[in-house]
Structure formats: structure tokens, C-alpha cells
Amino acid sequence: RKEVEQDPGPFNVPEGATVAFNCTYSNSASQSFFWYRQDCRKEPKLLMSVYSSGNEDGRFTAQLNRASQYISLLIRDSKLSDSATYLCVVNLLNQAGTALIFGKGTTLSVSS
Amino acid sequence: GAVVSQHPSRVICKSGTSVKIECRSLDFQATTMFWYRQFPKQSLMLMATSNEGSKATYEQGVEKDKFLINHASLTLSTLTVTSAHPEDSSFYICSARDLNTEAFFGQGTRLTVV
Numbered sequence: 382r383k384e385v386e387q388d389p390g391p392f393n394v395p396e397g398a399t400v401a402f403n404c405t406y407s408n409s410a411s412q413s414f415f416w417y418r419q420d421c422r423k424e425p426k427l428l429m430s431v432y433s434s435g436n437e438d439g440r441f442t443a444q445l446n447r448a449s450q451y452i453s454l455l456i457r458d459s460k461l462s463d464s465a466t467y468l469c470v471v472n473l474l475n476q477a478g479t480a481l482i483f484g485k486g487t488t489l490s491v492s493s
Numbered sequence: 494g495a496v497v498s499q500h501p502s503r504v505i506c507k508s509g510t511s512v513k514i515e516c517r518s519l520d521f522q523a524t525t526m527f528w529y530r531q532f533p534k535q536s537l538m539l540m541a542t543s544n545e546g547s548k549a550t551y552e553q554g555v556e557k558d559k560f561l562i563n564h565a566s567l568t569l570s571t572l573t574v575t576s577a578h579p580e581d582s583s584f585y586i587c588s589a590r591d592l593n594t595e596a597f598f599g600q601g602t603r604l605t606v607v
Contacts, residue, residue: 424586424598425537468537478544480527481588481596485536 384408385484387469393490398459402487404452404469412479414445416454417468419486425468428454459491496520497589499599506577506606514572514602516587522567523589527596528560531584543570577606 387404394400406414414431429436431443431452442455452469469484496519506512516526525544529537541562543549549562561573570589574581582605590596 422584422603424601426598427595430595478525478542480539480542482539483529483537 383484384473384482385469385471387484387487389485389487391488391490393492394459396459396461396491396493398491399455399457400459400489401456402454402467402469402489404454404484406450406452406469406471408471408473409450411450411471411473413472414452415470415472415481416441416443416452417470417483419466419468421466425483428467456489459489461491461493464489464491497523497587497597497599499587499602501602502600503603504605506604508578508606509576511573511575512577512604514574514585514587514604516570516572516589516599518568518589518597521589521591523570524567524591525589526564526570527588528562528570528572529586529588531586531601537586540572574604577604579606582606 385406392400416428417425418428419425429438429443431445433445435444440457444453466486466488468486471482472479498517500515527542528540530540531537539552540555541549541551543562543564545564545567551557564570584601584603586601587599588596
């Protein structure tokens, strides 16, 4: 079983739509969680951290369920500029300390 | 925000030669640096984790003698792909962070081995 699993999509939605991405992780010792965004042929950039209490940043809401080992990202009122690949990222312990492990990513395409 | 500079952004090399990729943290001390590889339409795959002043820890399946990592200072890590072959062609990205703060990524290096 992969350490971090995501539905690869693609999700094709019209502008203004609400879209939700899901992610599961296998290592219960995972320490912290993030959503990153990656545009085509560019490096990933942090979108937001994910907390058990849930957190919101404008149109973006992230949720973490440690019991179910499940992470979600909700995007409301989608914009054309939201088109990208969204990466679920887990920080877990490895031999060297900690490491960021990436899911395969979920591709979102927002159209007008 | 913090900046991580990765160089070169693109490199084309002949099969059998070695290529060195540099990763520098410009305005913070990177106690830990990560090297990832990304093939087309695939996820970022962690290759190795390096802490300043110590040997890198490689993920399973990554040949440490082929992918040499040096993290000699708190601001510089290098990845050398030795005796490169066409199957090594990929997008290599470094990431750096200080202790458990947010990780920042370099711009990536697109390696093509011909």
C-alpha cells in the first residue's frame, strides 16, 4: 500500500464550482500534513497546512481526521487560476529524522 | 518567503558522463535537505534525505553510489548523477527546511541524458 494515496482525477469543473479532494495516508505515526500546489513543469508550493481542528484560508478549507488517516481539501468558487495539480503531503519519521512524502497529486482543470 | 535556488534548471548530457546539481538556501539555514525525482505524470519520489554534516539517508531502491549527495554546509547541498544513462532523464527537485519549519523547493532541474 502506498504511503499517501490520492484520486489522480482529472477533475474538470466550471468556474464557480465547489470541488473536494481526498487523501489517505498509511503511516499512523505521521506528524504533520500539508497541501501543496504544483503548476505544470514548476516546483511545488505550499498551499496550506492541515490541522485536526480544520483550517480555512479564503476559498480553501483543509480537514484532517487522524482516526481515519484521511485528509481533505475543499475549494469553493473555483477560479480559472486554480487549475493545477494538488499534492497531499505527509511529514513522517524516517531514518534521517523526518521527510515529506508526496501523494501522486490530483489534477484540477477549471474552465470558463 | 524563504528562497531555495537550484542550478542548473536544465542540462543535457551524454550517456556515461556525470552531472552535478546544486541546491542553495539563500536566506535561511537548511538543516535538512531533500532530493526528489519526478517522472512525467508521476508524483515526486523522495530519493534521499540529508542533514548537514552527515551522510545522506537514501530511500529504498535509490543507488547511493550513483546519486552522490553532499550536504557540507547549512546552505548548500549537491546531487551528482554519476555515469548518467537515458533512464536517469527526469525532473530533479531539492527541498530545504530548518528544523520542522515549512519546506521550500528549488525550481527543479530537468535532466536529459542522450
